[in-house]
Amino acid sequence: MTEKLKQRNQYKSIKNGVFYGIIGFLAAITLISLIVIVGYILINGLSHINWEFLSQEPRRMGKEGGIFSVIIGTIYITIVAMVIATPVGVAAAIYFNEYAKGGKVVSTIRFFTEILAGIPSIIFGLFGFAFFVVFLGMGWSVLSGGLTLSMMVLPTLVRATEESLKTVPMTYREGSLSLGASKWQTIIKVILPCCKSGILTGLILGIGRAVGETAAVMLTVGGSLKLPNTIFDSTRSMAVHLYMLASEGLSREKTYATAALLILMVLLINTAANFISRRLGN
Amino acid sequence: MKSYEKVIEKIILICAILSTLSVGLITVFIFHSGLPVLKDYGVLSFIFGMDWKPTNGQYGIFPLILGTLSVTFGALIIGIPTGIACAVFLVEILPSNIAKIFKSAVELLAGIPSVVYGFFGLAVLVPAIRTYFLPIYQIFRPEATTTGFSILAGAIILAIMILPTVVSISENSLAAVPHEYREASLALGANKRETIVKVLIPAAKSGILSSVILGMGRAIGETMAVLLITGNMPVAPKSMLDSVATLTGTIAMEMSYATPTHQSALFAVGIVLFVIIMLLNILAQLMMKRMGGGQ
Numbered sequence: 001m002t003e004k005l006k007q008r009n010q011y012k013s014i015k016n017g018v019f020y021g022i023i024g025f026l027a028a029i030t031l032i033s034l035i036v037i038v039g040y041i042l043i044n045g046l047s048h049i050n051w052e053f054l055s056q057e058p059r060r061m062g063k064e065g066g067i068f069s070v071i072i073g074t075i076y077i078t079i080v081a082m083v084i085a086t087p088v089g090v091a092a093a094i095y096f097n098e099y100a101k102g103g104k105v106v107s108t109i110r111f112f113t114e115i116l117a118g119i120p121s122i123i124f125g126l127f128g129f130a131f132f133v134v135f136l137g138m139g140w141s142v143l144s145g146g147l148t149l150s151m152m153v154l155p156t157l158v159r160a161t162e163e164s165l166k167t168v169p170m171t172y173r174e175g176s177l178s179l180g181a182s183k184w185q186t187i188i189k190v191i192l193p194c195c196k197s198g199i200l201t202g203l204i205l206g207i208g209r210a211v212g213e214t215a216a217v218m219l220t221v222g223g224s225l226k227l228p229n230t231i232f233d234s235t236r237s238m239a240v241h242l243y244m245l246a247s248e249g250l251s252r253e254k255t256y257a258t259a260a261l262l263i264l265m266v267l268l269i270n271t272a273a274n275f276i277s278r279r280l281g282n
Numbered sequence: 283m284k285s286y287e288k289v290i291e292k293i294i295l296i297c298a299i300l301s302t303l304s305v306g307l308i309t310v311f312i313f314h315s316g317l318p319v320l321k322d323y324g325v326l327s328f329i330f331g332m333d334w335k336p337t338n339g340q341y342g343i344f345p346l347i348l349g350t351l352s353v354t355f356g357a358l359i360i361g362i363p364t365g366i367a368c369a370v371f372l373v374e375i376l377p378s379n380i381a382k383i384f385k386s387a388v389e390l391l392a393g394i395p396s397v398v399y400g401f402f403g404l405a406v407l408v409p410a411i412r413t414y415f416l417p418i419y420q421i422f423r424p425e426a427t428t429t430g431f432s433i434l435a436g437a438i439i440l441a442i443m444i445l446p447t448v449v450s451i452s453e454n455s456l457a458a459v460p461h462e463y464r465e466a467s468l469a470l471g472a473n474k475r476e477t478i479v480k481v482l483i484p485a486a487k488s489g490i491l492s493s494v495i496l497g498m499g500r501a502i503g504e505t506m507a508v509l510l511i512t513g514n515m516p517v518a519p520k521s522m523l524d525s526v527a528t529l530t531g532t533i534a535m536e537m538s539y540a541t542p543t544h545q546s547a548l549f550a551v552g553i554v555l556f557v558i559i560m561l562l563n564i565l566a567q568l569m570m571k572r573m574g575g576g577q
Binding site: 012015016019020022023024026027029030031033034037038040041087088089091092094095096099100109111112113114115116118119120121122123124125126127129130131135151154155158182183184208211212213214215218219239240242243246247255259262263266267269270274 | 295
C-alpha cells in the first residue's frame with residue numbers, strides 16, 4: 001500500500017515538474033522575444049543615429065541624408081490627430097459618465113465605441129481614403145491622415161477619460177452642487193481637474209498609437225518626402241518611411257536607424273503614460 | 283440652468299454621437315465603394331474564385347482568404363498556449379512584485395509598432411528560415427524550397443504580436459477567479475497544478491476564450507507585418523514554407539496603383555475583412571459580458 005502511494009507521489013511530482021517546466025519555458029519565450037526584438041533593432045540602429053541623420057532632409061528616396069522632414073511630418077500628423085480627437089473624446093466621456101442616465105441608448109453607443117477599437121487599421125485607411133481623400137477632396141494630406149488617426153485614437157481617449165471620471169467620488173459632485181454650482185461649473189471646476197492625469201494618460205497613449213500607425217497613414221497621407229508646409233500637403237510618417245525603406249531595401253543602416261528611433265519614441269511615450277497613470281494611482 | 287449650459291450640453295451630446303457615428307460612417311463608405319464589384323462579379327465567384335489577377339480583371343479572393351487563415355491559425359497555434367501559460371505564470375506562480383515588472387514588459391510588446399515587427403521579421407526571421415530551418419525541413423521533405431517569405435515567418439511574428447492581447451485578458455480573468463475556489467480546491471487535497479488546470483482555467487474559461495477571439499481578430503487585421511514577410515503571392519499555399527498574400531496585405535500593397543475597378547475590388551476585400559472582424563468582435567464582446575454577468 002505504501003509502495004503504491006510512494007509511486008503515485010513520485011508520478012505526481014514528475015507531472016508537476018513537467019507542468020511548471022512547460023509554463024516557465026513558454027513565459028520565458030515571451031520575455032526573450034521582447035528582449036531580442038527590441039535589443040536587435042536598437043543595437044543595429046542606435047550607432048547610425050547622429051545629428052546629421054536627425055537634421056538633414058532625405059536624399060535619393062531616403063537612401064542618403066537624414067529623416068528630418070519625416071520627423072516633422074510625423075509630429076505634424078500626430079498633432080492634427082490629437083487636436084481633433086481630444087476635445088471630442090473628452091466630451092464624449094463626460095457625456096457617458098455625467099449626463100447619460102444609463103439605458104439602452106448609452107449601452108448601444110458604448111458597444112459601438114468598443115467595436116471601433118477592434119477595427120483593423122487597414123480598414124480605417126480604406127475609409128480615410130474613400131471619405132477624406134476622395135469624397136471630401138482633401139487629397140493625400142496631413143489633414144486626411146490626422147482625421148483618420150483621430151478616429152482611431154478616440155476609443156483609447158474615451159476609455160481613459162471615463163475610467164478617471166469614475167474614480168472621482170460622488171461626494172465631490174454633491175458638495176459642489178450643494179454649494180450652488182451648476183452642473184457644468186461642477187464638471188469644469190471640480191471634476192475635470194481631478195481627472196487631469198487620467199486624461200493626460202489617454203492622450204499620451206493616443207499619441208503613441210498615432211506615431212506607430214502605418215497602414216492607415218500610408219493610404220491617407222501619401223508618401224511625399226518634402227517638408228509639409230500646410231495641413232493640405234502630403235507627407236510621410238516615420239512608420240511609413242520605415243516600411244518604404246524596408247520593402248525597397250534602399251539602405252540597411254538608414255532602415256535600422258529609423259526603426260531604432262521609432263522604437264525609442266514609442267517606448268518613451270508609453271513610459272511617460274505609465275509614469276503618469278501610476279502617479280494617478282497613488 | 284443658464285442658457286449657455288444647454289448649448290454646452292448639446293455640444294457634448296454631439297461629441298458622444300460623433301464618436302459613435304464613425305463606425306456607421308466607416309461601414310457605409312466601405313460598402314458603398316466595394317458593393318459595385320461584388321454585384322457585377324457575383325459574391326460567390328468573388329469569394330470562392332481561385333484567381334486574383336487584377337490586371338486580367340479576375341477578382342477571386344479565395345487564395346487571399348486562405349493566406350489570411352493559414353497565417354492566423356499558425357499564429358494562434360503558437361501564440362495561444364504561450365499566452366495562456368504566460369498568464370498562469372504571472373497570476374499563480376510569480377511573486378506579485380516580479381509579476382508587475384513582467385507585465386509591463388508584455389505591455390511594452392503591445393506598444394511596438396507593427397511595421398517594426400515586420401522589419402524584424404524581414405531582417406532576421408526570413409533569412410533564418412531560408413538558411414537554418416529549410417535544411418532541417420528538407421530531411422523530411424527533400425523537394426521543399428523556400429525564399430523564407432512564408433506562412434511560417436508570418437505566423438511566428440503574428441504570434442508575438444497577439445501575445446499581449448492574450449496574456450493581459452487571460453491574466454485579468456484568471457485574477458478575477460474568487461479566492462475561495464483556490465482555497466476550496468487546495469483544501470480538498472488537490473495540489474497547485476491540479477488547482478490551476480482543473481479549477482482556475484475552467485473558471486476563467488470565457489475570459490480566456492474572448493482573449494483568443496480578440497487575438498484572432500488582431501491577427502486577421504494585422505497589415506504591415508504580414509505585408510513585409512509573407513511574400514504576397516496570391517496563390518493557394520501547399521506547405522507552411524510557401525508564400526501567401528493576405529487580405530490586408532493585398533489592400534495595402536495594391537491600393538496606390540489600382541485602376542478604379544481594381545480599387546473597388548480592393549474595397550470589396552475590405553468588406554469581407556470588415557465583416558469577419560465585426561463578427562469576431564461582437565462575439566468577444568458578448569463573451570466578456572457573459573463573464574461579467576457570471577460573477
